[in-house]
Amino acid sequence: MHRQELLDMLAQHRTRFMEEAAYVVRASEFVRAHSDCFDRELTPAHVTGSAWVVNPDRDHVLMLHHRKLDQWFQPGGHADGDADILRVALRETAEESGLQTDEIHLLGGAIFDVDIHRIEARAEEPQHEHIDIRFLVEVDDRLHIPGNHESNDIVWVPLAEVPRYNNNRSTYRMMDKTRSMELQKLTGRG
Numbered sequence: 001m002h003r004q005e006l007l008d009m010l011a012q013h014r015t016r017f018m019e020e021a022a023y024v025v026r027a028s029e030f031v032r033a034h035s036d037c038f039d040r041e042l043t044p045a046h047v048t049g050s051a052w053v054v055n056p057d058r059d060h061v062l063m064l065h066h067r068k069l070d071q072w073f074q075p076g077g078h079a080d081g082d083a084d085i086l087r088v089a090l091r092e093t094a095e096e097s098g099l100q101t102d103e104i105h106l107l108g109g110a111i112f113d114v115d116i117h118r119i120e121a122r123a124e125e126p127q128h129e130h131i132d133i134r135f136l137v138e139v140d141d142r143l144h145i146p147g148n149h150e151s152n153d154i155v156w157v158p159l160a161e162v163p164r165y166n167n168n169r170s171t172y173r174m175m176d177k178t179r180s181m182e183l184q185k186l187t188g189r190g
Helices: 003-012 018-033 085-097 161-167 169-187
Strands: 047-055 059-064 071-073 077-079 113-119 130-138 151-158
Touching: 003 018, 018 047, 018 085, 018 113, 018 130, 018 169, 047 085, 047 169, 059 085, 059 161, 077 130, 085 130, 085 151, 113 169, 151 161, 161 169
Parallel strands: 047 130
Antiparallel strands: 047 059, 047 077, 059 071, 059 151, 113 130
């Protein structure tokens, strides 16, 4: 995947959330302006990939407690120069969950959510922003999720309880999108 493919995906992404729509515009402008947008050394920002992991019933979300940042997040991480941001999101999900790639099922191939958030400065890196491109994936919640060394814990969280783990605005947005999917499933629309 070349950065043009990401630009095409961003151009096709539709959202009803004004804040996210602004992030899509900013992300597109940034990717167009920086051929090295996937390199983690690029400041003041770089593109990252993550996955909103739901169970088949869409009533639980997989959350991990990030060891370095001491916060609960969905799986994801740096592209490290890989321009295929979907592959990055799936790779990070497999690595951070400890699951095999065939146990992680992409739902559609389109972007699920776009967020831009600040990462505070730490000893080894300056403050910067992550332009996070998020995809929707499904994992069977009956599987054992071993996690890895990057997380203190990894758990299935009931959708209604996700804000107890992470109350960022983007998390509420992804929860709302998940609820809308469930409503569409129940009403036969979508």
